[in-house]
Amino acid sequence: MEKKREELVRTLQKMILAPSIFSDGKLPPERDLAAALGVSRGLLREAIITLEALGYIDIRERQGAFIKAPDQADFSASMKYAVFWPGDLLINLMEMRLLIEPPIAGQAALRRTEEELSRMKTCVAQLAAVQGLPDSGASTGAQWDSMLHMLVVEAAKNPLLTRLYEGMHSTMDNYISISRFKLLALESWPGRILSEHSALVDAIADRNAAGAVEAQRRHLSGALEKLRDLSGEG
Amino acid sequence: MEKKREELVRTLQKMILAPSIFSDGKLPPERDLAAALGVSRGLLREAIITLEALGYIDIRERQGAFIKAPDQADFSASMKYAVFWPGDLLINLMEMRLLIEPPIAGQAALRRTEEELSRMKTCVAQLAAVQGLPDSGASTGAQWDSMLHMLVVEAAKNPLLTRLYEGMHSTMDNYISISRFKLLALESWPGRILSEHSALVDAIADRNAAGAVEAQRRHLSGALEKLRDLSGEG
DNA sequence: GTCGTACCTTGGTAAGACCAATATATTTAG
């Protein structure tokens, strides 16, 4: 028998996804909602916290639980609990991404909306803007880089895939950050990453699936190569 | 000021990742741990549940919270709560597999060992053997089919990828079975699936990466198409 | 030594309470 908590999480998800239910964009007060659902406030909180960890809502103290719009790429949930995994998985991680992200990019090229495209362009523009900035450039750039990849996955319009990628991303968050940081620290890299990302977004803009696949493959394969170099040196 | 709960999550993460602390691979009972950390059991539960939602631990009723080893990170933990309407679920699932499995097959072709190859051949032979058998043929065949796909992923020799696939598979096990059953019930299917699998294993045997990618793509894309047909009818 | 039975452990759930800070309503000063 399924745990009541898990059932609650699912129930709340359905309610969240039906815009007519919580039309004001936030959940009712915990006490009210718990009473309405016939569960204790404690159990309801556990379900709500699960939804927050999964990135569906945003809980603000003394204000309520705000539903995140589905077209909102808010990485705060996954970035929140950065972890340090032991061992050296950077290469495996990048290799895995090299295998799965290119075909996803191809699908994204076919299904992206205009709005998603414009948000991708924003990411590229921001990447261009931070290029050359000293110090803070790397970490800021990494965020936009991360967001771009996430946007591409979302644009593929497969909810399972999105959850899979988000799960991978939140779990490996720290490692992904490390690899991004390492790469962005290379002098030759920022310019290269920018042109590769441009090519990717251009292909997606043209609804050129094959081009998007190839652009993403190029980008990640270059990253993998560089990581292998770095790993060989140090 | 950060919420106490979030701080707790981080504290627990660090403890989990230091193997010396919970050397038995599981967290202490909630009551003990709460007392040791100086927080209430309820708050500790909220933190533990967050960790479960993020895929770091596995909570089993009356048994405890078991730590997942870093190389066993279950990226698909969040898929447990992915929401969709049942009809599209199977299609989304197959579509996801169509996107990610072909490139993996290509990698497998390059890295497979002789032993892995022979086990793949066994699967194909078994599939051929059960073909034509009435009734039980479908469910038996599904097992060999499942094993073949798993073997291919393992042959790609990327532990992260293997975990990703295994996690996805165990989470979606039920639904994967349903789609397999639906497809194997079609008269035209068993023969087709056999020839497609043969082509896949042949390409892997020849270390023909492009051929393996294409064979896997063909196979899954055919499956997706059929599923769409079935979905359209009923 | 084997088998039951009682007991203990442990996660799941409920209920009630208090805190602190915010939002809102009310009162008061100008």
Place this chain on the structure above:
DNA sequence: CTAAATATATTGGTCTTACCAAGGTACGAC
């Protein structure tokens, strides 16, 4: 009448206590 000051209600954050059910353990009966 306006606006600042204040009182009140709201709401998430946290703690405490309690009970349940099922799995594990220990101990006694035979």
